[in-house]
Amino acid sequence: MPSPTPARRSRRTLLRVTATAAVAASLLAVPLPGASAAPSAGAVIAEVYGGGGNSGATLKNDFIELGNPSGAAFGLSGYSVQYLPGSPSASSQWGVTALSGSVAPGGRYLVAEAPGAGGTTDLPAADASGTLALSATSGTVALVNGTTALTCKTAADCAADPRIVDLVGFGTAVVREGSPVTGASNTASVARAAALADTDDNAKDLAAGDPTPTNTRGESAGGGTTTPPTTPPVPGDLRIHDIQGTTRVSPKNGQTVTNVPGVVTGVRAYGTKGFWIQDPNPDADPATSEGVFVYTSAAPTVKVGDSVLVTGKVSEYYPNSAGGSQSVTELTGPKTTVLSSGNPVPAPVVLDAANIPAAYAPDAAGGSIDALPLDPATYALDRYESLEGMNVQVADVPVVQATDKYNELWVDAVATDPRTARGGVVYLGYDQPNNGRIMVQSLPPLTQVPFPVANVGDRLTGATAGPLDYNQFGGYTIAANTLGAVQDNGLTPEVAEPGKKNELTIGTYNVENLDPGDGPEKFARLAQGVVTNLASPDIVALEEIQDDNGAVNDGTVGAATTVRTFVDAIKAAGGPAYDWRSIDPEDGKDGGEPGGNIRQVFLFDPARVSFTDIPGGTATTAVDVTGKNHKTSLTASPGRIDPGNEAWTSSRKPLVGQFEFKGKPVFVIANHFNSKGGDQGIDSRFQAPTRSSEVQRVKQATVEQAFVAKLLAADPKARIVSLGDFNDYQFSPALQTLTKDGVLRDLVNELPAEERYSYVYQGNSQVLDHILVSPALKPEKTHYDVVHINSEFAAQASDHDPQVVRIKP
Incomplete structure (x- = not known):
């Protein structure tokens, strides 16, 4: 799915x-x-x-x-x-x-x-x-x-x-x-x-x-004027619904069409420049769209309400072909005649639960659905495709992904899509994609119509309307001429409950490519998140700490300046004087932003917990397990789990550290599994889409599960916490592999379904970050919380929400 x-x-x-x-x-x-x-x-x-x-x-x-x-x-x-x-x-x-x-x-x-x-x-x-x-x-x-x-x-x-x-x-x-x-x-x-x-x-x-040069004014070489023949501007034989056809790919693809009539419904003078036209006289077939995008490459000169004739070549544009995106049927290389101006535009089609089907997409066993006849009454993707380029509208809809820096947000038009506790829509399975999600962008320049700044749970009241587009980052999108007003729902960042004296608190936070070049403001905001919102955990596993010069690709791998700057910011925010441990990666071997050399880092409060330093941990040395029962120990601390295994190629290797809290050893594994880059999207033209990146994460989970099993074989009562950015869902094969044979328990599954998310993507609130614990840390000894401070907000310090667990060892 x-x-x-x-x-x-x-x-x-x-x-x-x-x-x-x-x-x-x-x-x-x-x-x-x-x-x-x-x-x-x-x-x-x-x-x-x-x-x-x-x-x-x-x-x-x-x-x-x-x-x-x-x-x-x-x-x-x-x-x-x-x-x-x-x-x-x-x-x-x-x-x-x-x-x-x-x-x-x-x-x-x-x-x-x-x-x-x-x-x-x-x-x-x-x-x-x-x-x-x-x-x-x-x-x-x-x-x-x-x-x-x-x-x-x-x-x-x-x-x-x-x-x-x-x-x-x-x-x-x-x-x-x-x-x-x-x-x-x-x-x-x-x-x-x-x-x-x-x-x-x-x-x-x-x-x-004989040569007869004549210019646009009809002037000839002898000084006279010729009257050029005129051809009345009349519509050609084809209409937009003939061009769109009843499948995703136009039956006229690659052909030149002449004098296609329509009324201009939207003009885009930035990005992919062009305009939309719609036929005000639709046919009776619900599968054939009456709208189409005219790609001009330069800023269009037509206006909304112009009645036009367009001659151009029919083309299918794939905004993200590598990701399996849907195509956009377009007219390219256009020649446009404006017949009249100020005409009414066709009334928008209202998108809501009444006309968005419950089934998402036809299943082509992983193949393309391009050639399948559209069935807009049965499948949501077919419904959207049947409206491609047409005027559509949503009204009084909740915001399910906050306004981003590109002036986009997501709303949900189906009230029955499962809601999060804070107003988003929660993604609970490959077979539950949440059909009502749709992106909103603005067509007019922001100098004319400021784009609304909204958080998850706010509402866009009134009508939001414009042509239905499809873009490379968000799928089906309303290119809005009319934007609803924001009704503020008053969403505030969460604050975790502080740990008690006899509780060990452990947090995880993806700090999004942090390096000294990010400036004091980002460091201060992230630090405030650790101190105020996470309540200064005893141990914090950080992901995406970059080397000291960030994305400069000059062989630098050390991150001491990055970490010290963050530790100082935490102290300035009223937090503890954290100590830290990490292992520098090999240059360019751990993926992420080129030159950044991201890695995981342990921060720990030495007044509350001690780190057991065991020499021998390097970027290429595999940590092992030694001893039995209460004398079980790592062979290196900090160490990396099987860094030479091909499962970690161009990806972060798990960092494991041995801590001691109130005389009891605790093993903590900081993770950052490989990303989902390259997967076919949820709205792919390939159904069901292929999740190619999943193969590597399953291999990574297999390696780590074996290491945890080895620790537990040495000491069945070992206190193990594995946490971080796993880049996958609680129901995914990777997490199922990691928890195989009960070696670890994924704490997110113990939250109510409406609270299971740490990241928002394409309007879906979903789990990418996890905290897992070994059997010795029984449910009554663990209190877990995803602390929502970033993913739901227009103003973010990171794109991930941090998490924390309170443990009674």
């Missing part, structure tokens, strides 16, 4: 991956006598002249003229015209002239190129200018979506380059569509007929004749 993937996130832009394999395969399968891109639906190369200024020429300059046979304006921002000699050599390169503006429906666009020494007549005012020196008799001109020089030098290679919108080869050009058009000379251009037909055969589509 689905599995969240709570790996730390980076906002690096991911490559836009589109489903074009079938198109590429078809190109390879068919012999290509010449370049054969799909016939152009927008602008085409209307005329090419390379004799400007040559002997006998009247015109002073070479030129390239574009024409637009469609009913939609063709925007040229980011486009170029490019030229290659007719018989290119190994050193030949494409020349580039960048374009701007647009070609009106039925209009022309003039690009002036290099002048010659002769000629008597200037070109009309050019719409763009370059310095390309075209051959009068043989060459290739391309209209390109982009301004980077092409590299193809054969007809087949150029046909396979999706950036090429149109291409004309003349004379004896090697690169051409079909056969090259002949007859170009110092006094003759090659030009299309007035209708600008494009069959992708240059010899059929163009012919030689």
Whole structure:
């Protein structure tokens, strides 16, 4: 069943991956006598002249003229015209002239190129200018979506380059569509007929004749004005529901569609720039979405309420293909005609328990569900997919993940999803993904509409509405034009009960890549958490302590400065003067942030507990067990459990220490198992998703379970506490392996279900951190608490909540 993937996130832009394999395969399968891109639906190369200024020429300059046979304006921002000699050599390169503006429906666009020494007549005012020196008799001109020089030098290679919108080869050009058009000379251009037909055969589509350069204003070389033919802007044959289809992948994927009508419902001028359109006249099929995203790459110029016609190529974009994400059906390389403005947008579909199914996703035995017919009445994922790009709304919903630094939060639209004691939704099994979770982002700039700052348990009152998107970090997302108001639920950080004099208190805290470069504020906040919220435990196992220069990758592995800075901050906050023990890892061998060399560290209060130092513990030396019964001891303290085992490759090795409290030995194991990075997400297109990282955690749990079993074989009454960030759930195979044969007991299972969480990811409150104890520490001797101070709050010192256990040894 689905599995969240709570790996730390980076906002690096991911490559836009589109489903074009079938198109590429078809190109390879068919012999290509010449370049054969799909016939152009927008602008085409209307005329090419390379004799400007040559002997006998009247015109002073070479030129390239574009024409637009469609009913939609063709925007040229980011486009170029490019030229290659007719018989290119190994050193030949494409020349580039960048374009701007647009070609009106039925209009022309003039690009002036290099002048010659002769000629008597200037070109009309050019719409763009370059310095390309075209051959009068043989060459290739391309209209390109982009301004980077092409590299193809054969007809087949150029046909396979999706950036090429149109291409004309003349004379004896090697690169051409079909056969090259002949007859170009110092006094003759090659030009299309007035209708600008494009069959992708240059010899059929163009012919030689007198040069007739014409600009966007209809001005010609003789100073007169021509009236360009006009094509009424009317809708094409396809509607958005035809493009979206009844599966996740469009039946028109890879095809160019013309004049698709819709009303603009949302505009995004940041990140993945573009706009959404929706057909106000839906069909009767609930599986076909009426909305689609138009990817513009630059900030869109349309406005919400514009009625538009869009011509573009249908594409399936996978925001996180490696993680198995759903795809977003898009129109790319768009040409947009605005017919009218100020139109009402389609009413939003309300998302709530009445229309979000109880089942989450169809099961494809781990395979892709892309090709399965959508069943929005049965599966929540299918319901969301059937609304992709459409206006949706949630109303009066609880916040289940706090506002983050990227101005995102999560809400839950299904009241029956199991709630935490503090207002979130709790994740209790792979088969219980909590179907009502949905991310909220803001469409308007934050300078116009500040994003709400909310904690878990707050409510967004009123309506939150906008197009339904899907993004690389959060799955299905409302790109909100309208944001609800925050109703503060008054959530406050928890405070643990202090230990009694006869109780040993042991805590664990993932301090999130702590190093001296984080500055005093973070150290102070983390220290306050230890002193105030955890009540200064006698022992604290820390995870993610970085080396002394953090992510600088220069071979530094020591962390004395990092730890001393933290210990000093704890003392300044009123805490004890902690002593500490750790083992420096080998450089670059323990995973985490490159150069950071994260490790676990024991802090302990020497006024309350003593550490039994036993020499011999190193980064590569395996700790063992010696002695029997009450004389059982470690062979090194601190030590690392089997650090050479392949289970710990690129991952933290458990740190074990031997302590003494009131004359009784206590063995503490600090853990940080490998992360969930690389797992397919809970909302993956692969169902059930594969949790590939789980394999290594099970191996790690197997190694540690064997070590604990060896300790217990030596002394069945051994007091053992294993704790830390295990990066897995209480119901996972890794934790089941770790507790095998009853060697350890996972204390989180003794909490009420609504309190079982230490981390919040994609709106799910879940367990990643654990404290486990050996059989000698019976339930009546242990008092356990997850202390919620971070994961539910917009302001966090770490992304994990700490935990503490009070023990009567």
